[in-house]
Amino acid sequence: MNETVFAYCPKQSFLHDIDPIKKIVWLIMVGLMSMIFQTGLLQFPLFVLLALTGVLFAGLPVKNIFTSLKPIWLLAFIVLVIQSLVIKGETLLFSVGPIQIYAEGLMSATGVALRMVNVAVGSVVFLFTTHPRDLAIASTEKFKLPVRGAQGLFLALRFLPLLQDEYQDLVAAHKVRGAGGGKSLKDRFTRLQRFTVPYLFSGLRRAQITALAMDSKAFGAYPTKTYFHIVSYPKKGWLFLLAWALIGVIFAYLIVNGYIPDVTQVRFA
């Protein structure tokens, strides 16, 4: 059986080896770069770099960047169209009737649209390479997160597939009693409403037994505990962070010295 938890994919890659904490730092860096640099002239290279990182260093299939981010791309496209239409500038690229498209508008719009995509691509790379279990353990180790909190995440991972199965049973049990498996939003909502009771009922009962079983095995009985599964914090993680910090510095240098014009003044139509 495959181990399928969220978007995590067990693979051998440079980024899979790196600990979750450094990857979080990296993700924050990506977020900052997406926010600070507003021009499409930098957001596009950023996108290319992120995609390359994903494909080359994480073994992420190219199609994942597009298929698993479909809604983001759609949203980005809408933003791109609207922003291009409403932002005015100095350089008129072309006009069709009342619609005027300026170079500055297009540049800023690309920046805003790609900004979302870039944060999303960074997140996909992170989720693709990080087992949530490692994230939980690393968080307790490095951020001193309470052990109980981390255990909560484990429980979610353990019970999610089970809940999915039970949900399917519920749907089937209702279908055979004449309820349609309608796909409209209204149908889904009524179904959700109806299923809350049995779901809560079995969920609460399960939670109780789980808690009893955990306490019976001395969970939280002692102030410290050991871990069998150990998260390693390899040095090459620092190298990775350094490389990305360098990219950030280069981007900033280009902007500050005016090699790349920033979009600071935005004039709306």
Added chain:
Amino acid sequence: MKEEVINIKNYSFRYKDQKEGQALKNINLQIDKGQFVVIMGPSGAGKSTLANCLNGLIPNFIKGKYEGEIIVMGKNPAQEKVGTMAKNIGLVFQDFESQLFSTNTKLEIVFGPENFNVPKEEMEEIIERIVRVVKLEGLENRQPFTLSGGQKQRLAIGSVLANQPKIVCMDEPTTDLDPVGKLGIFQIAKELHQDKDFTLLIIEHETEEALEADRIVVMDNGQIVLDGKPEEILPQVDFFDNLGIMPLQVPKFFSCLGLATDDLPLTPEAGLAKWKDLNLKIDDAKYQALLEKDEQLEKRYGDVVLSVSGLEHVYPNGNRALKGIDLEIREGEFIAILGHNGSGKTTLVKHFNGLLLPTGGQVKVYGKDTREHSIYEIGKDISYVFQNPDHQIFSDTVFEEVAFSPKMRGFTKEEIEKRVKEALKAVDMEGYEEQDPFSLTKGERQRIAVASVLSAQPRIIILDEPTTGLDFKEQRQMMELVKRLNENGHTIIMITHTMWVVAEYAHKVAVIKDGEFTMYGRTREVFQQEDKLAESYLKTPHIVNLGNLLGRTVLSIDELLFCTQKG
């Protein structure tokens, strides 16, 4: 020199929100090191409450008022942290899903040792030892979700053993398991019992399994009502009958013949010896009458209502669950489908109402091909009661629950009321209309689940393990209900693991293994072939064993009594 590991003195307990009475009343119980004790009793007898007291879950975690004292391995669990008791006593629960909470087998096993600050190297050794004890070699990296029920329960036992407790208490560990899973647990129990320092307590409701124990403790109504060796306790068949626990069938049979309690044989083999001693014989004319009755029953069947031909099912992941099944079911039949989990039983019956569609071959219900008609349409004729009532009940009141199906089908208010009334009458639950289904007992909820299907007035009813998790009394009630439905003309298709239920109620049996039928025929014919059933890990009830030893296949105590001729 005997050494006491558990000593309970005048112990009583009352749950915090318990309205009346006490869950445990003045319990006195001493258990010696190395004993294998089976605790029995009907639902609500206080068995689980007692188990939870032993490691301090009661009263530290589950609150209430207690009197008296419990000493386990020299400690009073009420005054210790539950965690610290884990080195002395481990608890395994019935629900194998909920007690596993890690993301793979290894992590589940080391969960306890981690909490006890065991270093990593030692944990490697523990894992190696435990997977061997509970026979999970090769499954170390699997997610609990992907294991079978039996494997999950073995993992639960393993994760408890990892703390090396001196006592393990298992609370109905096999109730939700299929025959293979059950067998695995009892084998492990047997092997653990080899260790003379290890004390094993199992809460169980099947008398046949209690034969292996050193000692049986019977509880009822919060009290210990019997305590002794199996050979002293198990012959008391009238006592078990009155308590609502199924007595062993062989002593029950001989007791019906008028033998005194201390003279009753317990096993089929002992029964055969006694049979010869008493010079009993089978009255062949009467046995012939039984066979004729089987034939008469078949003659009453109507037309073919469900036909399955060359049915194959391949799941999207490539798993070939069904490999060419042929089956014809006629109006009025009562067929039991047997086989272990993963054999394809559920996949098969899900084809009968279109929940799954064939990837090869075809299924026709009243002539309608399931591929060409919607579930909604096929559901008018055939309905399905799912295994766990809690996964299908969702309304605030019993009335709403039972009215759901006719409402969905757009009947008038009067018609709906009429149907609900009839359905509740059929399951003996009249007067419960305004009750909240979740306040009912499991047996009652199971009957509501049946009623909620009956209100659609289907002609064929599929029941998926209708007796699992019920005690003997509730099982009997449930099956009498199903029998009545069958006599009123409903065709019954039932998945079950409970062999006495099959013997006494089903007309026909199909055994499925790895997606194929390995046996199919009249219940009597199938139950005659004990060896072949054993290949699918199915064990015939003791009374059938005894009959087969005598060269005749009888399906119930009543049948054997009917055929017995005193010499």
